[in-house]
Amino acid sequence: MLSGIEIYKYLPRTNCGECGFPTCLAFAMKVAQKQVEISLCPYLSEESREILEAAARPPIRLVTIGKDKKLEVGNETVLFRHEKTFYHQPGLVIRIEDTEPLDNVIQLVNEASDYSVERVGLKLGLDGFALANESKDADSFCKLVQAVHGNSDFPLILMSTEPTTMSRALDKVSQDRPLIHAATRDNWEKMAQLALAHQCPLAVSEPQGLIQLAELTASVNQKGVEDIILDPGSLGLSESVDTLTQLRRLAIKKNYRPLGYPVITFPGDSTNSIEEEAVLAAQYIAKYASVIVLDHFSPGTIYPLLTLRLNIYTDPQKPIQVAAGTYPINDPKETSPLAVTTDFSLTYFSVAGELQSSGLPSWLLVCNTGGLSVLTAWAAGKFTPTQIAKTVKQFDVAAKINHRSIIIPGYVAVIKGELEEELPDWTIMVGPREAMDIGSYLKQKWMTRISH
Amino acid sequence: MSTLEVPTENWAGRVQEVKLGGNGRKSIVVGGESTLPFLHFEGSIPNRPAIAIEIQDIEPGDWSPHLLSAWGDAIKNPVSWAKKAVEYGADLIALRLRSAHPEQENTGAKEAEQVVDKVLNAVDLPLMVLGPEVIEKDNEVLLAISELARGQRIALGNCIDKNYRAIAASCLANGHVAIAKAPNDVNLSKQLNILLHEVGLPLDSILDDPTTGSLGYGLEYTYSVIERLRLACLTGDDMTAVPIICTAGEESWRQKESKAVGGIPTAWGEDEERAITWEALTATTLITAGANIVTLRHPKTVELVKQLSLMNHDIRR
Numbered sequence: 001m002l003s004g005i006e007i008y009k010y011l012p013r014t015n016c017g018e019c020g021f022p023t024c025l026a027f028a029m030k031v032a033q034k035q036v037e038i039s040l041c042p043y044l045s046e047e048s049r050e051i052l053e054a055a056a057r058p059p060i061r062l063v064t065i066g067k068d069k070k071l072e073v074g075n076e077t078v079l080f081r082h083e084k085t086f087y088h089q090p091g092l093v094i095r096i097e098d099t100e101p102l103d104n105v106i107q108l109v110n111e112a113s114d115y116s117v118e119r120v121g122l123k124l125g126l127d128g129f130a131l132a133n134e135s136k137d138a139d140s141f142c143k144l145v146q147a148v149h150g151n152s153d154f155p156l157i158l159m160s161t162e163p164t165t166m167s168r169a170l171d172k173v174s175q176d177r178p179l180i181h182a183a184t185r186d187n188w189e190k191m192a193q194l195a196l197a198h199q200c201p202l203a204v205s206e207p208q209g210l211i212q213l214a215e216l217t218a219s220v221n222q223k224g225v226e227d228i229i230l231d232p233g234s235l236g237l238s239e240s241v242d243t244l245t246q247l248r249r250l251a252i253k254k255n256y257r258p259l260g261y262p263v264i265t266f267p268g269d270s271t272n273s274i275e276e277e278a279v280l281a282a283q284y285i286a287k288y289a290s291v292i293v294l295d296h297f298s299p300g301t302i303y304p305l306l307t308l309r310l311n312i313y314t315d316p317q318k319p320i321q322v323a324a325g326t327y328p329i330n331d332p333k334e335t336s337p338l339a340v341t342t343d344f345s346l347t348y349f350s351v352a353g354e355l356q357s358s359g360l361p362s363w364l365l366v367c368n369t370g371g372l373s374v375l376t377a378w379a380a381g382k383f384t385p386t387q388i389a390k391t392v393k394q395f396d397v398a399a400k401i402n403h404r405s406i407i408i409p410g411y412v413a414v415i416k417g418e419l420e421e422e423l424p425d426w427t428i429m430v431g432p433r434e435a436m437d438i439g440s441y442l443k444q445k446w447m448t449r450i451s452h
Numbered sequence: 453m454s455t456l457e458v459p460t461e462n463w464a465g466r467v468q469e470v471k472l473g474g475n476g477r478k479s480i481v482v483g484g485e486s487t488l489p490f491l492h493f494e495g496s497i498p499n500r501p502a503i504a505i506e507i508q509d510i511e512p513g514d515w516s517p518h519l520l521s522a523w524g525d526a527i528k529n530p531v532s533w534a535k536k537a538v539e540y541g542a543d544l545i546a547l548r549l550r551s552a553h554p555e556q557e558n559t560g561a562k563e564a565e566q567v568v569d570k571v572l573n574a575v576d577l578p579l580m581v582l583g584p585e586v587i588e589k590d591n592e593v594l595l596a597i598s599e600l601a602r603g604q605r606i607a608l609g610n611c612i613d614k615n616y617r618a619i620a621a622s623c624l625a626n627g628h629v630a631i632a633k634a635p636n637d638v639n640l641s642k643q644l645n646i647l648l649h650e651v652g653l654p655l656d657s658i659l660d661d662p663t664t665g666s667l668g669y670g671l672e673y674t675y676s677v678i679e680r681l682r683l684a685c686l687t688g689d690d691m692t693a694v695p696i697i698c699t700a701g702e703e704s705w706r707q708k709e710s711k712a713v714g715g716i717p718t719a720w721g722e723d724e725e726r727a728i729t730w731e732a733l734t735a736t737t738l739i740t741a742g743a744n745i746v747t748l749r750h751p752k753t754v755e756l757v758k759q760l761s762l763m764n765h766d767i768r769r
Contacts, residue, residue: 082679117719117720118719119668210456210458242490250456250459253459254459275728279757286737299718299722300725303719303721308671308733311671311672314672346668350708357715376636379635
C-alpha cells in the first residue's frame with residue numbers, strides 16, 4: 001500500500017479542486033486511507049493511473065462465485081486475526097459426484113440448501129455445491145449440473161478437467177457464474193478461454209508445488225482471466241497449515257501477484273472418515289482456506305464447523321453485543337421472575353435461550369459491560385453491585401414487577417452482600433452458574449418461593 | 453520463474469522444553485519448537501503436542517451419557533479409569549481431585565494422597581494433578597500430594613496469582629511443574645510467569661494454562677491469546693516462552709451442545725456425533741494456535757486429535 005505522500009507524487013499537483021478536495025495532498029491522504037477512489041482525479045496521466053491502481057489492488061483478490069446468491073472470498077489483509085480481523089469467511093460447500101443416482105442427489109441438495117441453524121441471533125448455513133465429473137461422461141455430468149441448478153439457488157463449482165465437458169455444462173448454467181474447476185497444466189489454455197467466454201471465475205490446480213502453481217496462474221492471467229482461485233492439490237494434516245501459510249505470507253508480506261488469490265481445499269481427499277474430514281476442515285477454517293469442499297453433509301459435524309467459522313471470523317475488536325435494557329421472555333407478567341446478565345451476545349443468547357425453553361415467563365435485565373461475559377465483566381469491574389443497581393434504576397425495572405427479587409448469575413455469588421446494600425428493598429437470589437441450569441433453577445427455587 | 457522465495461521469519465526465541473515424569477516412570481517432553489505450529493518449512497518442532505486424558509477421583513455424576521458409555525465401568529474408580537486411559541492412548545493422565553470440592557465430598561489431604569498414590573502405582577505415564585479449583589482446598593490437596601510424589605515430576609494445578617508462592621515453593625522442593633492459570637489475557641499469563649520466575653521457579657518447570665474457551669463459547673479469545681503468546685515468545689520474550697496447556701475436554705463437554713440428549717433443534721444433528729466433533733474441533737483449533745498439551749475426555753476424540761498431533765512434529769508419521 002502506498003502512503004499519502006507517495007500517491008501525491010503521481011498527482012498533477014495543480015490543486016484544481018475538481019476532485020472535491022482543496023489540494024492534491026488532501027486528496028492523496030484520503031486515497032491512502034481508502035476513503036475515496038483515485039479515479040476522482042480527472043487529470044491523472046495514463047501511466048500514473050496504472051501504477052496507482054496496481055498499488056491499490058488488494059494482496060489477495062476478492063473473487064465472487066455465483067450470481068444472485070453468491071459467495072465472496074479473498075481480500076484478506078492479515079496473517080493473524082488479532083492483527084485486525086479476517087473479512088470473508090470461507091465457503092463451506094458440499095461435493096456431489098455425477099455417479100450418484102439423481103433421486104439421492106436431489107434429496108441431498110434440498111436438505112443441504114435448506115439447512116439453517118441459529119446461533120447468537122445469526123442464521124448459519126452452507127454456501128454451495130461442487131459437482132464432480134467422476135464418471136468422465138459428459139452426459140451424466142450435464143444431467144447432474146442441470147438437476148442441482150434446477151433445485152437450488154446455491155453457487156456452483158463445476159469440476160471436470162475435460163474442456164468439452166466443461167463447455168457443455170457452462171452452456172447450461174454459466175449465467176449464474178459458477179466456479180470452473182479446474183485449469184491444469186494440460187488444459188489451461190482451453191479452460192482460460194471458457195472462463196473468458198462465459199465470464200466465470202477459474203480455479204487453477206497444480207499439485208506439484210507452489211512455483212509450478214504460480215507459473216500456471218501467471219499464464220492463465222496473461223490470457224486475461226482475473227478471477228482466479230488456487231488449488232494447491234490434496235494436502236494432509238501435516239501440509240495443510242504449512243502450505244496455506246506459505247501462500248498467505250507470499251500474498252500479504254511480498255504482495256506476490258501470481259499467488260494473490262483465494263484458496264480452495266478438499267479435506268475429504270486426504271482423510272478417511274467424516275470425523276477426520278471435519279478436523280482437517282477445522283484447520284482450514286483457522287488457517288487460510290477460502291473455499292472448503294466437504295464430502296459429507298451431516299448436521300452433527302456441519303453445525304460445529306459453522307460455529308468454528310463464526311468464532312474465527314468474529315472481529316476481535318468488536319465484541320458482538322446486545323443493547324442494555326429489560327427483555328420480556330415468554331410474555332411475562334408483574335409476578336414473573338427477574339434475572340440479570342451482561343450484554344455479551346453469547347451470554348445474552350445463552351441465558352435468553354434457556355429462559356425461553358423453560359417455558360416460564362420471565363424478565364431479563366441486560367447490563368452494559370461493553371460486551372463482556374459475566375466473569376470477565378465482573379473481573380473488569382463492569383458488572384459490579386453499583387453497575388447492576390444503576391441499571392435496575394435506569395430501566396425502571398421496578399415498574400414492571402410487583403415483587404422485589406432479582407436473580408444474579410451463580411458466577412458472581414460473591415457480590416450478593418454488596419448488592420443487598422445497593423438495593424436495600426430487594427431480595428438478591430443467586431442463580432446457577434451455567435445458563436443450561438436456569439430452567440431447573442426456576443422450577444425449584446422460583447416456583448417454591450411463590451408458593452410460600 | 454524457477455525459484456520462489458517464501459518469506460520466513462528469523463525468530464529469536466523458542467519455546468522452553470518441559471519434561472514430565474522420569475525417574476522410573478515414563479517421561480514426555482513438551483515445547484521446544486522454534487516456529488509456529490505445523491510450519492515445517494520454517495523451523496523445528498522437536499516434540500509433538502501431548503494428549504492428556506482427564507480422569508476424576510470420584511465417579512462423575514454430571515457427565516454426558518456419551519462419555520459414560522464410552523468409558524463403561526472403568527470410571528467407577530480412578531485406578532481402573534487411569535489404566536483404561538493408558539489403553540486409549542493417553543500421553544499423560546490428568547487427575548482431577550473433584551471430591552475435595554466443598555460441594556462434593558469436601559475430602560482433604562489424606563484422601564488426595566491415597567488416590568494419587570494409587571494412580572501413580574497403577575500406571576507409569578506422567579501425571580498431572582488438578583485441584584477442585586477452590587483456592588483453600590487446592591492448596592491443601594496439592595501441597596500434600598506434591599510431597600507424596602516427590603521426584604516423579606508431576607504437574608500441579610492450578611497455580612494462580614493468589615497461591616503461586618505456595619505452589620512454586622512446593623514444586624521447587626519436590627521437583628514438580630506448576631500449571632500457571634491466568635484468565636484469557638496475554639499480559640496476565642506473562643505476569644504470572646514473571647512472579648513464578650521471581651520466586652525461583654525455573655521456566656522449565658512452568659506450563660501456562662491461558663483458560664480455555666470451548667468452541668462456540670469464547671474459543672476465539674483463547675485462540676488469539678495463544679497465538680499472541682507464541683508470537684511474543686518467538687520474537688524473544690522469555691517470560692512467555694513456556695508450553696501451553698488447554699483443558700479442551702472439560703470446557704467442551706460442559707456445553708449444552710455436548711450434554712444435550714434430545715430436546716434440541718434437528719439442525720444440531722445427531723447428539724454423539726456433534727458432541728465428539730465439538731471436543732475434537734476445540735482441541736484441533738487450540739493445537740493449530742499453539743497448544744502443547746490438550747486434556748481430553750472422549751476416547752474417540754483422543755484418537756482423532758492424536759493423528760493431528762503426530763503431524764505437528766519434525767518426525768511426521
